[in-house]
Amino acid sequence: MVTGGSSGLGRALLGSAPDGAFRVDISRSGPPDGVDDHVRADLAEPASWPAVGAAVAARVAERRWKRITVVHAAGTLDPIGFAGEVDGAAYTRNVLVNSAAGQVIGHHVLAAVSGVGARRELVLLSSGAARSAYPGWSSYGAAKAAIDQWVRVVGAEQATRGGVRVLSVAPGVVATPMQEAIRQSDPTDFPQVDRFEQLHEQGALADPLDAARRLWALLDDDAVAGGTVVDLREH
Numbered sequence: 001m002v003t004g005g006s007s008g009l010g011r012a013l014l015g016s017a018p019d020g021a022f023r024v025d026i027s028r029s030g031p032p033d034g035v036d037d038h039v040r041a042d043l044a045e046p047a048s049w050p051a052v053g054a055a056v057a058a059r060v061a062e063r064r065w066k067r068i069t070v071v072h073a074a075g076t077l078d079p080i081g082f083a084g085e086v087d088g089a090a091y092t093r094n095v096l097v098n099s100a101a102g103q104v105i106g107h108h109v110l111a112a113v114s115g116v117g118a119r120r121e122l123v124l125l126s127s128g129a130a131r132s133a134y135p136g137w138s139s140y141g142a143a144k145a146a147i148d149q150w151v152r153v154v155g156a157e158q159a160t161r162g163g164v165r166v167l168s169v170a171p172g173v174v175a176t177p178m179q180e181a182i183r184q185s186d187p188t189d190f191p192q193v194d195r196f197e198q199l200h201e202q203g204a205l206a207d208p209l210d211a212a213r214r215l216w217a218l219l220d221d222d223a224v225a226g227g228t229v230v231d232l233r234e235h
């Protein structure tokens, strides 16, 4: 089950899921082709979070699964621009989708899979913006830093009891619609736009399917402990 499975990395994760997987997209616009089920949700609306949790719980209860993997890939950079200058309502939506949704949906997912006898994984997508300060991306960077710390704490909790492997994964720079939006930003709003244009011109962006396959390989590696923040490029 992938939030943000309608585009970019989330879509590639569903497209490259292990053979025989039952694939669920959770987004506003999906589902993409080849997906078995779709949960329509606007994750900037807090009321959608328990509804997503209930949808996950319903699918978990449908049969005896061998493995349950939930990836929170939904994210947005909108509105790119400086705090104090961008639209306040759009800024609020950014905080809700990027920071709050991952934590609260994560909580509901853990409750939904509690006690289920399957291999269980919860992955939240992070970013280099959790550590490096990119002017124009304040709430996005703050959200990714919050997600990393949530994963460290909840990963430690699940090692105590629960048994779900919880990971934060920064995928590197991947050629998705999010990167297209970055390159179209106004340098006044995002002064480092040149850097991302250069990476694109140099062909340095990863293919979404390659990144997705690397993420699945990471999940197959039992040496990667829950509570870890992983840079996919270093694994």
Ligand SMILES: NC(=O)c1ccc[n+]([C@@H]2O[C@H](COP(=O)([O-])OP(=O)(O)OC[C@H]3O[C@@H](n4cnc5c(N)ncnc54)[C@H](OP(=O)(O)O)[C@@H]3O)[C@@H](O)[C@H]2O)c1
Pocket: 003, 004, 005, 006, 007, 008, 009, 010, 026, 027, 028, 029, 030, 041, 042, 043, 044, 072, 073, 074, 075, 076, 097, 125, 126, 127, 128, 170, 171, 172, 173, 174, 175, 176, 177, 178, 179
């Ligand atoms: N691409 C990169 O270079 C890169 C680098 C570091 C981290 N990441 C992270 O990787 C993840 C995927 O990014 P991407 O590049 O694949 O982005 P993308 O192509 O722009 O896709 C974003 C996804 O998030 C969903 N989404 C956004 N707002 C939503 C909302 N309000 N409710 C429900 N779903 C929402 C979108 O679905 P709908 O529009 O259909 O709702 C879409 O499926 C994000 O968490 C991003 O921060 C990406």
